[in-house]
Structures are given as structure tokens and as C-alpha cells.
Amino acid sequence: MAGSDEVNRNECKGAVPIHTWVLISNFKLAYNMLRRADGTFDRDLAEFLDRRVPPDARAPEGVSSFDHVIDTSTGLEVRIYRAAAANNAGAAAVTLPILDFLAGTPSPDPFPVILFFHGGSFAHSSSGTAIYDNLCRRFVKLSKGVVVSVNYRRAPEHRYPCAYEDGWTALKWAMSQPFLRSGGDARPRVFLSGDSSGGNIAHHVAVRAADAGISICGNILLNAMFGGTERTESERRLDGKYFVTLQDRDWYWKAYLPEDADRDHPACNPFGPNGRRLRGLPFTKSLIIVSGLDLTCDRQLAYAEGLQEDGHHVKLVYREKATIGFYLLSNTDHYHEVMEEIADFLRANL
Amino acid sequence: MKREYQDAGRSGGDMGSSKDKMMVAAAGAGEQEEEEMDEMLAALGYKVRSSDMADVAQKLEQLEMAMGMGGVGGAGATADDGFISHLATDTVHYNPSDLSSWVESMLSELNAPPPPLPPATPPAPRLASTSSTVTSGAAVAAAGAGYFDLPPAVDSSSSTYALKPIPSPVVASADPSSTDSTREPKRMRTGGGSTSSSSSSSSSMDGGRTRSPVVEAAPPATQASAAANGPAVPVVVMDTQEAGIRLVHALLACAEAVQQENFSAADALVKQIPMLASSQGGAMRKVAAYFGEALARRVYRFRPTPDSSLLDAAVADFLHAHFYESCPYLKFAHFTANQAILEAFAGCRRVHVVDFGIKHGLQWPALLQALALRPGGPPSFRLTGVGPPQHDETDALQQVGWKLAQFAHTIRVDFQYRGLVAATLADLEPFMLQPEGDDKDEEPEVIAVNSVFELHRLLAQPGALEKVLGTVRAVRPRIVTVVEQEANHNSGTFLDRFTESLHYYSTMFDSLEGAGSGQSTDASPPAAGGTDQVMSEVYLGRQICNVVACEGAERTERHETLGQWRSRLGDSGFEPVHLGSNAYKQASTLLALFNGGDGYKVEEKDGCLTLGWHTRPLIATSAWRLAAP
Numbered sequence: 001m002a003g004s005d006e007v008n009r010n011e012c013k014g015a016v017p018i019h020t021w022v023l024i025s026n027f028k029l030a031y032n033m034l035r036r037a038d039g040t041f042d043r044d045l046a047e048f049l050d051r052r053v054p055p056d057a058r059a060p061e062g063v064s065s066f067d068h069v070i071d072t073s074t075g076l077e078v079r080i081y082r083a084a085a086a087n088n089a090g091a092a093a094v095t096l097p098i099l100d101f102l103a104g105t106p107s108p109d110p111f112p113v114i115l116f117f118h119g120g121s122f123a124h125s126s127s128g129t130a131i132y133d134n135l136c137r138r139f140v141k142l143s144k145g146v147v148v149s150v151n152y153r154r155a156p157e158h159r160y161p162c163a164y165e166d167g168w169t170a171l172k173w174a175m176s177q178p179f180l181r182s183g184g185d186a187r188p189r190v191f192l193s194g195d196s197s198g199g200n201i202a203h204h205v206a207v208r209a210a211d212a213g214i215s216i217c218g219n220i221l222l223n224a225m226f227g228g229t230e231r232t233e234s235e236r237r238l239d240g241k242y243f244v245t246l247q248d249r250d251w252y253w254k255a256y257l258p259e260d261a262d263r264d265h266p267a268c269n270p271f272g273p274n275g276r277r278l279r280g281l282p283f284t285k286s287l288i289i290v291s292g293l294d295l296t297c298d299r300q301l302a303y304a305e306g307l308q309e310d311g312h313h314v315k316l317v318y319r320e321k322a323t324i325g326f327y328l329l330s331n332t333d334h335y336h337e338v339m340e341e342i343a344d345f346l347r348a349n350l
Numbered sequence: 351m352k353r354e355y356q357d358a359g360r361s362g363g364d365m366g367s368s369k370d371k372m373m374v375a376a377a378g379a380g381e382q383e384e385e386e387m388d389e390m391l392a393a394l395g396y397k398v399r400s401s402d403m404a405d406v407a408q409k410l411e412q413l414e415m416a417m418g419m420g421g422v423g424g425a426g427a428t429a430d431d432g433f434i435s436h437l438a439t440d441t442v443h444y445n446p447s448d449l450s451s452w453v454e455s456m457l458s459e460l461n462a463p464p465p466p467l468p469p470a471t472p473p474a475p476r477l478a479s480t481s482s483t484v485t486s487g488a489a490v491a492a493a494g495a496g497y498f499d500l501p502p503a504v505d506s507s508s509s510t511y512a513l514k515p516i517p518s519p520v521v522a523s524a525d526p527s528s529t530d531s532t533r534e535p536k537r538m539r540t541g542g543g544s545t546s547s548s549s550s551s552s553s554s555m556d557g558g559r560t561r562s563p564v565v566e567a568a569p570p571a572t573q574a575s576a577a578a579n580g581p582a583v584p585v586v587v588m589d590t591q592e593a594g595i596r597l598v599h600a601l602l603a604c605a606e607a608v609q610q611e612n613f614s615a616a617d618a619l620v621k622q623i624p625m626l627a628s629s630q631g632g633a634m635r636k637v638a639a640y641f642g643e644a645l646a647r648r649v650y651r652f653r654p655t656p657d658s659s660l661l662d663a664a665v666a667d668f669l670h671a672h673f674y675e676s677c678p679y680l681k682f683a684h685f686t687a688n689q690a691i692l693e694a695f696a697g698c699r700r701v702h703v704v705d706f707g708i709k710h711g712l713q714w715p716a717l718l719q720a721l722a723l724r725p726g727g728p729p730s731f732r733l734t735g736v737g738p739p740q741h742d743e744t745d746a747l748q749q750v751g752w753k754l755a756q757f758a759h760t761i762r763v764d765f766q767y768r769g770l771v772a773a774t775l776a777d778l779e780p781f782m783l784q785p786e787g788d789d790k791d792e793e794p795e796v797i798a799v800n801s802v803f804e805l806h807r808l809l810a811q812p813g814a815l816e817k818v819l820g821t822v823r824a825v826r827p828r829i830v831t832v833v834e835q836e837a838n839h840n841s842g843t844f845l846d847r848f849t850e851s852l853h854y855y856s857t858m859f860d861s862l863e864g865a866g867s868g869q870s871t872d873a874s875p876p877a878a879g880g881t882d883q884v885m886s887e888v889y890l891g892r893q894i895c896n897v898v899a900c901e902g903a904e905r906t907e908r909h910e911t912l913g914q915w916r917s918r919l920g921d922s923g924f925e926p927v928h929l930g931s932n933a934y935k936q937a938s939t940l941l942a943l944f945n946g947g948d949g950y951k952v953e954e955k956d957g958c959l960t961l962g963w964h965t966r967p968l969i970a971t972s973a974w975r976l977a978a979p
Binding site: 005009013018019021022023025026028029030032033034036037042044045047048049051052053054055056057058060066067068069075077079090091092093094095096098099102103128130131134177179328329330331 | 388390391393394395396398403404406407410411413414415417431434437438439443446447449453582583584585586587590592595596598599602605606842843845846847848849850853931934935938939948949952953954964965966967
């Protein structure tokens with residue numbers, strides 16, 4: 001139906017600034033080429049197209065980063081970001097502060113450690129992908145803390161529960177590093193955070209942490225990826241309208257979930273028919289950010305409600321006119337106001 | 351016939367002209383930069399001129415329409431799956447950072463005519479190799495032909511070591527110059543109006559192959575801030591345990607003492623290193639040992655340093671061959687360079703490759719194989735192999751040529767070889783690279799110049815690089831392939847160099863540990879695998895020693911980054927030829943075969959390909975051609 005296609009396109013273009021439209025459309029078109037109807041994924045082309053940046057110890061804009069393999073058996077790598085004085089000096093001069101940081105004793109002043117899981121619907125991107133490197137740098141600046149971005153294994157090559165396993169490994173690693181401890185009580189002040197699939201991972205890792213008695217300061221979820229077999233109202237209403245279609249959502253779930261599973265698998269639908277309620281569990285506090293033009297917004301709102309019903313603290317930030325990916329570019333009020341909310345949440349729960 | 355050339359002490363003359371070129375290029379860069387790149391998207395890895403933003407948005411829309419996407423009911427309802435699949439599978443993508451060109455190239459795919467049939471020319475006459483300077487009826491010893499054994503499954507369909515003939519069709523015309531012609535941008539089939547492809551971003555089309563004409567006189571910054579602070583300093587932390595950190599601290603402190611010429615402090619520190627190193631295992635222990643030894647040499651001024659003598663050439667080649675076996679870096683280098691050469695040679699009937707460092711000639715069997723298998727048959731192939739003088743009885747340079755000639759004979763490729771002995775590449779003159787004889791009726795030969803880990807050595811002699819690049823320009827090659835270590839081990843202070851190389855070689859050695867357990871798919875006895883790794887460590891150890899303990903003309907391991915080479919080559923009249931997604935995919939496939947571990951990673955960066963370990967690129971392949979005057 002060409003007419004309504006055009007209407008959709010114009011509505012979408014009208015809803016976002018041109019940079020956002022260009023960026024997200026570029027992803028949409030590229031990703032469309034990568035998903036094959038038979039469920040396989042063109043990983044080589046995906047890696048070729050992915051725009052990455054190296055870590056930089058030189059601290060451009062006051063944030064220094066370096067990569068570290070935290071589990072040699074799986075090759076699980078993280079990128080660690082921290083504030084540092086910007087440095088024009090040579091390699092030695094930028095390396096020494098990192099060594100000092102790693103060898104340092106716990107800091108008396110508390111700082112947050114944000115364990116970040118990038119988005120990409122379980123299949124795309126990496127901790128080195130430019131959009132996520134950029135976001136992590138932003139988080140360092142607003143949190144005055146350390147960000148640990150986890151390069152988890154992706155679908156369809158690595159299905160459930162690999163991403164969750166990697167998240168758990170990263171959490172245990174972070175909890176055990178002396179240089180990530182701070183405050184008078186010298187403990188790690190860890191927040192779990194992620195967008196899209198990263199938000200989903202953050203939730204499941206937080207559940208496991210609660211089960212294990214590991215204390216998390218808070219969860220920060222941006223357009224967390226959830227689903228279910230039934231279609232919700234927003235899914236029907238917004239299908240294909242703002243960069244995302246139900247067809248692609250279904251593809252990614254099929255690529256991540258076990259082969260015989262449907263979308264009521266608890267990974268996808270944590271409070272659904274096969275899910276598990278969290279009443280009585282020492283589950284952490286959540287800051288849940290939802291875009292009104294994300295076709296799965298109903299699911300995210302239901303998730304937030306589910307947590308609240310079970311007695312857990314939720315701060316919900318609902319941006320009615322925001323699309324997916326608004327947090328990747330600093331060109332909207334959505335971006336700036338949400339970053340404020342995140343900063344407030346971090347401060348309040350440190 | 352062997353030719354030897356004494357160093358004629360070239361100097362001065364070429365510097366003036368290349369300086370002029372530098373100034374012209376700089377002026378050009380200034381003009382280009384007036385059209386500003388959008389900063390917001392640049393920070394995210396995409397280079398779009400601010401003035402092009404609306405145009406790019408429009409092109410994205412057109413592409414979306416062409417792909418039949420975005421309708422209610424999902425993409426499937428109206429999606430043009432054939433077109434999407436074509437874009438994914440058959441199309442070669444180049445330089446995705448240049449969003450405008452990338453989208454444009456995909457739009458052009460919509461209207462590309464059916465590929466032309468390959469020319470029905472008869473196969474080139476199969477001359478015996480007797481015209482070669484190599485064979486004169488001499489019996490060739492088959493001993494040691496092992497390096498030319500291709501991996502077991504070497505038939506064209508199944509081998510991934512052998513280069514596949516490129517999927518896009520051979521250009522119909524035999525006239526080499528036509529491959530550079532730019533076609534008119536096509537009108538869009540769907541949507542209103544014509545494509546407003548700005549002339550600067552239109553692509554030349556070859557039935558699916560497109561090239562973004564990116565000419566960069568200055569290294570591009572992927573982050574706006576990076577330009578202010580200089581290139582990124584990657585630091586891969588090997589160990590967050592206290593002992594590991596103390597070791598690195600001691601190494602850096604010792605290097606700093608050396609830099610400050612505080613040799614008593616340096617002496618005290620260098621003695622601590624072996625004990626600290628012994629607390630480590632694996633790669634870190636070995637790296638620390640090599641760096642510690644190199645520091646000691648510098649502190650105590652041992653002479654001579656291991657690889658400064660030309661007598662070492664045979665040893666160097668030997669270690670190089672083991673390095674080739676034990677890890678994929680050299681295989682990747684050869685593979686990606688060969689891919690670019692193969693594409694540049696498309697449609698050419700006479701080709702000439704100049705190898706600036708032939709060693710055992712490991713790069714060439716695969717290229718010969720690919721040429722033999724290409725549609726329309728192989729060209730006649732000439733190889734000039736440059737090597738250093740030998741001080742023993744063997745004529746290694748000629749032996750390499752003999753073996754390659756034998757191999758070429760078995761796969762029916764007309765082959766000629768010339769060995770050139772040169773103590774330094776700066777001794778080469780254009781006439782040495784011209785064909786012998788005076789056969790004006792023959793089609794002019796199309797030339798590829800190939801340099802794997804050779805250019806950085808020239809930086810030890812002022813003026814040498816410029817001289818060599820001038821020689822290269824003079825022979826007017828179709829393509830120049832360059833492989834170099836992706837690191838800055840040349841500029842800055844000694845301490846900076848020490849630190850950068852410490853990070854670099856730590857990563858290198860780490861990758862060898864990962865690869866140590868399994869070698870290539872060749873059947874080799876387990877001992878060989880272990881030997882390869884040890885020899886590779888020695889090979890790298892010699893580089894470490896050179897970087898740390900040598901200075902001046904002796905310090906030949908002057909590695910520089912892609913960004914730095916881009917400047918140097920751009921200033922000398924070359925422009926990039928982008929390596930595309932086809933080369934990327936094939937390189938990735940090659941890596942997957944390698945038993946060494948999942949840590950190896952191919953990346954695309956501004957049209958070049960790098961191979962690294964985890965997120966740290968370690969070597970980079972780039973391709974170049976003469977810039978339009």
C-alpha cells in the first residue's frame with residue numbers, strides 16, 4: 001500500500017530531527033540486509049558495516065578508556081571508561097594513570113560503577129561500536145564514575161543464555177575488583193544498565209544477583225527489549241511506523257531464544273505465562289525509560305508495572321514522542337532530560 | 351642474471367619536489383575542510399558533510415522505497431527480497447563511513463545493467479618459461495618446496511586459502527584505462543526526479559564494484575575531539591593483578607630512567623625485571639623478558655644488536671617463514687594484498703608484480719593460482735623480487751624464482767622472474783623495473799607494487815622513502831599494496847616508543863599464546879607447532895630489540911600507523927583504493943579456518959583492512975594508486 005507507506009515515512013521523518021532520521025534509517029536499512037529469511041545472519045557484512053572506535057587512554061574530552069579480557073576461556077572482553085585529565089602527552093604518560101587506577105586502593109569518595117550492556121537486539125553492535133562508546137563516555141561524565149561496557153556474545157551464533165552468562169561473569173568480575181570499590185565501607189557500587197537487548201540483559205542479571213544476595217544499587221533501562229506471543233496494542237498500532245517492525249522483532253527473538261521456544265519464554269516475557277514474579281526478592285530499584293513511539297512500549301510499561309506490583313521501586317520516565325535510539329544523539333530534549341534523570345537516579349542510589 | 355647496485359648516495363633532489371607536493375596537498379585539504387563534516391555523526395563513525403545531510407536523507411528514503419520496506423504489516427509484505435539479497439550477497443560495499451557514497455552505490459545497484467559477458471578472447475599463448483631470466487635448462491632441486499604446497503583442498507571450489515575469482519565480471523574492454531572511467535549516475539526507477547548525486551560523491555561503476563573517490567590529505571578523525579588530542583592510544587591491559595602491574599611499572603620506570611639518562615637508576619630497575627617477570631605466566635612473562643633484555647642492551651650498550659647486520663638476512667627470512675606458519679598475520683597480509691592486486695589486474699593480459707621484499711615468495715602461489723582460475727584465463731605474469739645481498743654461496747633470490755616458475759608451470763601460467771639485489775629499496779631505479787627487450791607490439795604490462803613490512807625501514811634514512819615512492823610513481827603502477835604494523839613506534843620520545851611497543855607486542859604475544867595450541871589446517875607434527883611459536887617469538891623479539899635498543903640508521907623497525915602512512919602516501923601523490931566487503935568476508939573466512947582462536951578480528955577502517963587480536967588492530971593492509979594530477 002504505497003500511499004500509507006508514504007504517510008508513514010513522512011510521519012516518521014516529522015517526528016525526529018534529520019540527524020536522528022539519517023542515523024536510525026541507516027541502521028534500519030543496513031540491518032535489513034543482514035537478517036536472512038532462514039534465520040541466519042550475515043555476520044561478516046555486519047562486522048564490516050559496524051562503525052567502531054578504539055579505546056583511548058589519552059582521555060579525549062576527559063574520558064579515558066581501555067579494553068580488558070576478563071574471562072580468557074570465553075574471551076569475554078569489557079571496555080572500561082573513567083574520568084581522567086585530558087592528555088596530549090605520550091603513551092607512557094597516559095598509561096601510568098591507568099596502572100595507578102588498577103593498582104589503587106579503594107577510593108574514600110564513593111563513585112558508581114555502571115555495568116553497561118549495549119543494545120542491538122542481541123545480534124548487532126559491540127562495546128566498541130561508536131554509538132555505544134559515545135554513550136558510555138556520556139555516562140562517565142554525568143555519573144563521575146566508572147563505566148564497564150560488556151562485549152557479550154551475540155545471537156544467532158550464541159543463543160540464550162549466553163548473553164546472560166556473560167553479564168553474570170562481568171558482574172562477578174566487577175564485584176571482585178579492588179579498584180572498583182569506594183566509600184567509607186569500601187564496597188563496589190554497581191548499577192546495571194542497558195538499552196534494547198542490553199536492558200533485557202540488565203534485568204535478568206539483576207534477578208540472578210538478587211537470588212544470590214548480591215546488592216545492586218540500581219537498574220537503568222532504556223527501551224528495554226521484551227516481547228510475548230500476543231500482540232499488544234502499541235505493537236499493532238506502531239508496526240512499521242517508526243523504524244521498527246514486528247517482523248524484525250520476531251526475527252531477533254527467534255535468533256536469540258532456544259530453537260523450540262516461543263515468545264512467552266521467560267527471557268523474552270519475564271512476567272508472562274512462563275515467567276516468574278519477583279515478590280519477596282531483594283530486587284534492586286529501577287529507572288525505566290520508555291519511548292512512546294517504540295512499538296514495544298506497552299511491554300516495557302507492563303514490565304514496570306509488574307515490578308511495582310511486586311513491591312519494587314520503579315521510577316518510570318515515559319517520553320511520549322520519542323522514538324528508539326533518541327539517546328544516541330544529543331539533539332533533542334528527550335536526550336537531555338533523560339540524561340538528567342539518569343544522573344539524579346545515580347546520585348540518589350549511590 | 352643478477353644485478354647489484356651500490357648505494358649511489360641519493361639525496362636532496364627529490365625532496366624539493368615532494369615538499370611542493372606536500373604544500374599543494376595541504377592546500378587541497380584546506381579547501382576540502384571548508385565543507386565541514388557534521389560533528390554529531392562524525393562522533394558516531396559516519397562522515398557526512400553538513401551541506402549533504404538533506405541529500406543523504408533523501409537517498410536513504412529512496413533506498414528504503416526500493417527495498418520495499420516500511421509498510422504496515424512488516425517489511426515482508428512489500429519487501430523486494432531479491433534486491434535486498436542482492437545488496438547483501440552480490441554487492442561489494444566500500445567504506446561505510448562515507449554514508450553518502452555508500453547509499454548512492456546501493457541505489458546504483460537498482461539500475462545496474464546485467465553484467466557483460468567475459469570477452470571471448472583466446473587464451474594467451476602458453477610460452478615456456480625459458481624466456482625467464484630464471485631458468486636456462488638448469489635442473490631445479492625440488493628440495494624444500496614445502497612452502498609452495500598449498501593447503502590440501504586446493505581445488506578452486508573448496509579452498510579458501512586460494513583466492514576465488516572475484517564475483518563481479520571482468521571488464522569487457524581490454525583497454526586498461528577504461529576501468530577507471532566513471533559512468534553517468536543512473537536515473538532512479540522509482541520515486542520522482544533524478545538522483546542528485548553530487549559529483550564529488552558519485553561512484554564509478556563496474557557491474558557491482560564501486561569506489562568511493564575519497565582523497566584525504568590529512569588523517570580523518572572519527573571523533574571530533576580526537577583531532578585535537580592526536581590519534582587514540584590503545585592500551586590492552588593484560589593483568590589487573592598486583593604482580594602484573596608492578597612488572598609493567600618497573601618496565602616503564604626503567605625506560606623512563608633510560609630516557610633521563612639516569613643509568614644508575616636504570617641499572618637498578620633493569621635487574622628487577624627478570625624476577626618480576628617470573629611471577630607472570632605465558633605471554634606477559636615472555637614480553638617482559640624481551641623488553642627487559644632490550645633495555646639491558648641499551649643501558650649497557652651491547653654491540654652489535656641482533657638484527658642490524660646484513661648477514662642476518664637468511665636468519666630473518668627463516669624466522670619470517672615460521673611467523674607465517676604460526677599465526678595468521680602474514681597470511682592475512684598476503685591474502686588481502688593479493689585480493690586488491692587481483693581486482694586491479696582484471697581484464698589485463700600482461701601483468702607485472704614488483705615485490706619489495708620477496709623472501710621465500712610465500713605470497714605468490716596463491717595469486718598465481720587465482721589468476722590461473724579467473725574467467726578468460728590467466729595473464730602472462732612477470733614477477734620482480736627484491737632482496738638484500740647475501741654473503742654466502744647460495745643464491746636465495748634466484749632459488750625463489752625457480753620454485754615459483756616451477757609452480758607456475760604446473761598451473762599453466764606464463765611466468766617470468768627477475769631478482770633484484772638491493773641493500774636498500776632506495777637503490778632501486780625505475781629502469782630496473784622495466785621489462786627486458788624492446789617488444790613494442792606487446793600490450794603494455796600492468797604493474798602492481800607490493801610492500802609487506804618494508805616501507806617502515808626506509809624511515810631510518812632521511813629521504814629514502816621519498817626516493818622509493820618517486821621510483822614507484824615513475825613506473826606508473828595500477829596499484830600499490832602496502833602492509834604495515836599498525837602502531838606508532840617511530841615518533842615521540844623513547845619512553846613513548848617503549849610504552850607503545852610494550853602494549854603492541856603484549857597483544858601480539860598474547861595472540862600467539864592463543865594460537866600456540868593449534869596451527870594451520872596443514873598436517874604438521876606437533877613439534878612443528880611448538881617450534882613455529884617459539885620462532886615467531888624470536889622473530890618478534892628481534893623487532894622489540896630493534897625498537898628499544900637501537901637508534902639512528904640502525905633502528906629500522908620504525909612502524910607507523912595507517913593515519914601516518916595515509917599522510918605520507920597522500921603527500922607523495924597517491925590516493926587510496928578502498929578494500930571492500932568481499933575482501934573483508936574472505937579474510938574473515940580465512941581466519942575462521944585458523945585453529946588459533948577466536949580472538950583474531952578483521953576490521954574495516956576508512957577503506958583499509960586491519961587484522962588484530964581482540965579489539966587491538968595489529969597489522970593494516972591498504973591499497974593505493976596514483977592520484978589524478
